[in-house]
Amino acid sequence: MIIPTKITISEAEWEIMRVVWAHQTVTSREVIDTLDNKMNWKQSTIKTLIGRLVEKKALKKEKYGRKFLYSANISENETVRSFSEDILGRVCQKDNGRVIQQLVEKSVLSQEDIEQLIIQLQDKLINAPVEVPCECAPGQCDCHVA
Ligand SMILES: [Zn+2]
DSSP, X not given: OOOGGGOOOOHHHHHHHHHHHHHSEEOHHHHHHXXXXXXXXXXXXXXXXXXXXXXXTSEEEEEETTEEEEEESSOHXXXXXXXXXXXXXXXXXXXXXHHHHHHHHHOOOOHHHHHHHHHHHHHHHHHOOSSOOOOSOTTSSSTTOO
């Protein structure tokens, strides 16, 4: 597995990756069959997306008999992590708390999920600063406006 930090995966490509992550190895036929109902994409669209993911090295392509097998080069966990870090990196650091609150509000969470979050937040609280510093370039957020 390679670290996916430099690999950007589009929304459409993500649909393909989910199929591969769920199956370990797949043929393009299996991806097409899996996404047939959900996405209503043409076969050629799916093949193009798979080709792009191979080019980006997100997928590994191997010849197996007369067909090609695809497997993931990047783990789902790491890719999701890098994606959520990317979201937080797109707003002022001072607003990270608000973004997380919105995510919590929108999420369907189990009792156990919530207990884990409470434990995590209580740990964070011990060393949390009173105020989060802004690390934006002046002019990219409201922090520097007097
Ligand atoms: Zn800022």
